[in-house]
Amino acid sequence: MLRYGQLYAAAVLRPLAEQLALALAISPGHVVCDVLCDGGELTRACSSRVAPGGRVIGVEADDLDAPAPRDLCDRAGSLFTHGFHPGAAAWMRAALGPGGAALIACWDPSAPPxxxxxxxxxxxxxxxxxAYLDSVLAAPPEGVATRVQDVVRxxxxxxxxxxxxxxxxxxxxxxxxxxxxxxxxxxxxxxxxxxxxxxxxxxxxxxxxxxxxx
Incomplete structure (x- = not known):
């Protein structure tokens, strides 16, 4: 079973996936890793931005159990799934090539959904x-955080x-x-x-x- 169903993905994840893809500053030709990709909302948001010549790689929990290939990607993102695997952030950092960037989207603990x-x-x-909600509402990883807002309908x-x-x-x-x-x-x-x-x-x-x- 997916971590998030179709209705949650459409109402909650999709708009924030677009914001995350924009924040990643993706250029045509980039290789992007969608880490713990689940239903692929971030993959879809990034796909148009990597064309022509780039691609989006869906990465799941089994992939995170192995060492990240060096210089695998230019950008890496995780859309409200980092709490489902303790090694997500470290794997993302290891997978980046020179000049790469990785962003993890998570809920704001000071104002949770x-x-x-x-x-x-x-x-x-x-x-x-x-255990599921504990993963959804997991504390942010260490790093520089930018707060974003949205309205879920x-x-x-x-x-x-x-x-x-x-x-x-x-x-x-x-x-x-x-x-x-x-x-x-x-x-x-x-x-x-x-x-x-x-x-x-x-x-x-x-x-x-x-x-x-x-």
Whole structure:
């Protein structure tokens, strides 16, 4: 299963992938590594920028378990996935050629995404935890960070729940909980989402992320 489902990728990751690709300052002919590429949102955002003559290499967890090939790429990026592998940042640095640059997109710990944070807090209130959410909300790696802003849009609270839970690994984690605990988590997420509900029922959720140069 992918770390992020289609709805989350479209609503949350895609706009930030475009910002990350722009921040990487990609030129035609560059080789770019999309590290822990998951569904490939960053790959797609970078593909038009490397043409003609360049390419984007999708890198997954198995690749990170081996030493990075030297001078593999000119640019490397990771889109909210670095927390799923402890060696991601080091691998990216090792893979860069001379003059290369690597950026990791992660959530701003001083202003975490509200619905994800509410899920994590609700689990903690029940004496439970989510390995998945711990990875999603992992602390930024060491490096120079630039803060970026975006507004995440969902068709409604049900759509937000589908994106965060139903289509991703969190669904299995919640299914393993007692019913009352799972309902507490659902209620907390819905309560957090209502703060961002417009008159037409859609959600507009401001989010803050960091692009960390590693």
């Amino acid at each position: 509200p619905c994800e944070a509410s899920l994590s807090s609700a689990l903690a209130e029940c004496g439970a935890a989510s 969902f068709d409604g609270i049900a759509s937000c729940w589908t994106a965060l839970v139903t289509q991703g690994p969190l669904a299995a984690e919640l299914a393993a909980l007692p019913h009352d605990m799972a309902e507490h988590v659902r209620s907390a997420c819905h309560h957090a989402a209502r703060r961002y509900e417009a008159a037409d029922g859609t959600l507009r959720i401001p989010v803050s992320a960091l692009f960390v140069r590693v």
